[in-house]
Amino acid sequence: MLLIPCPWCGQRNEDEFMCGGESARVRPDDPASTTDAQWSDYLYNSTNHKGVVREWWWHVNGCTKWFVIDRDTVTHAIQPASEEIS
Template sequence: MLLIPCPWCGERDESEFACGGEAHIARPPDPDALNDAEWADYLFMRTNPKGSQRERWCHTHGCGRWFNVERDTVTHRILSVYRMGEPPPKDAP
């Protein structure tokens, strides 16, 4: 079970959180400008990297806030945590 540092509450057990999948997938401002394939790509397609991945988590059973986590998918090490709207740290290890 991961130990996730919520930017508002500090370190808490994974069971208090919900994972919202890959981060930084912005909703297209004009969906009609996308063809079906591009829309499907936004809707369904996600990268599945081996190594560092940025993903969204929500502290559902705590403060209820969404935030971003950069996690190594191999070791599950959490490399960084940053709030919604903040840019990802540039050169995480």
């Protein structure tokens, strides 16, 4: 049961949240100009990095904010993301 640091509510149990996956997966500005391969890559592939990953989390049972954190996928150490990704 991870503790997720919600920027508004503070530390809360992970069952108040839903994970939104890697924040590096940004929707292409112009999907029409992507190739099928690029589009598939966006849809289906994550870096799945062993180490610190920046992720979106949604505080669904709380303030309902979406925010990013940095999570170490090996040790589960969690920090609020140092800069917001817009």
